[in-house]
Amino acid sequence: MADRPYIVGNWKMNGTRAMLSEARAIDRSAQRLMKVEVALAPPFTLIHAVHREVEQIGVGAQDCHSGPDGANTGDISAAMVADSGAKFVILGHSERRQDHGESNALVQSKINAAIEAGLRVILCCGETEETRDSGDAENYVCNQLKESLPSDFNKAEEALTIAYEPIWAIGTGRTPTVDDIESMHKAIRSLLISLYGAEQAAEVRILYGGSVKPENAKELLSAAEVGGALVGGASLTAESFLGIVIAAAETQDP
């Protein structure tokens, strides 16, 4: 199904059971939009409830611990995430890297644990505004990926999605130009080809994330090498998230 656009809503630290109606509404409409693969990553506390509410869309988590179990107060293992009904986990999001000091090495160990637990992974990467302005963004992001990618790609091939999220575009209403997005996604694709070969690299979808909205989704999703979107703020209501899903479906029209 790697050919369908993949639209993933990351609810971040938003949502109580009152928001289950939004998940339901997204699921009911997504059933009519078979050209698009749709998923939601609610907070841990809602994963099981969303999983029970939906039939069509995927449900995932926003993080997991790198270890299997033990004395890690407040943490959730990959196996626990899978047990809650999640099928994927977002790892290496810039908000985890910045606010929780997550290094590339830690992100890699979490990815290894997630794959071992049978989860698909969305690995996030992206540069700060300072790095973008310095002209070193592609180099920076490729290095970040090289150090974060799973140790054994053969186990991860079908499980891996990458999300390019320039940090300065997250929640700001600003987006890179389509040319800049294409250039970054091509650089990421070239990196994957150089590491794993063309056939295996082709299995990995590269999503764009950062201020994706119904109004700009069609343009962003039409860019070369953009296989979908990781959506934050605009995924919090069914109305705006479905606007993005519909725009993604339109990019599939002949």
Ligand SMILES: O=C[C@H](O)COP(=O)(O)O
């Ligand atoms: O995971 C999602 C991203 O951080 C994008 O967030 P945003 O759509 O609110 O800019």
